Amino acid sequence: MTLEDETANMNVIIWSDMFDANRRVVLGGQMLAVAGMLQKEGDVVHLVAKEITDLSGLLADVGNRSSAESAHDSDSAGERIVVRSRNFH
Numbered sequence: 150m151t152l153e154d155e156t157a158n159m160n161v162i163i164w165s166d167m168f169d170a171n172r173r174v175v176l177g178g179q180m181l182a183v184a185g186m187l188q189k190e191g192d193v194v195h196l197v198a199k200e201i202t203d204l205s206g207l208l209a210d211v212g213n214r215s216s217a218e219s220a221h222d223s224d225s226a227g228e229r230i231v232v233r234s235r236n237f238h
Contacts, residue, residue: 150175159194159195159196160193161183161196162195162196163201164197164198167198167201174203175201178203178205179208180203180204180205180207180208181204181205182201183198183201185197185198
């Protein structure tokens with residue numbers, strides 16, 4: 150799997166037993182947190198997954214975290230952002 154944030158891409162290695170245990174989260178999650186062992190060789194970065202958590206429920210609040218002012222603005226509380234996941238395979 151490839152994860153992407155605002156700074157870079159990272160390859161995530163998910164061994165078959167980890168994938169089987171987290172199949173629904175891996176295939177259906179729109180925003181994931183992955184904890185594991187980081188491996189780097191040159192410019193190539195891999196993360197060997199030890200724990201995968203679905204954070205998709207937090208996506209609706211992402212736009213409200215852009216500044217400290219919006220956290221205190223009650224009008225922005227109803228704003229929703231929909232982000233679709235991208236498959237790279």
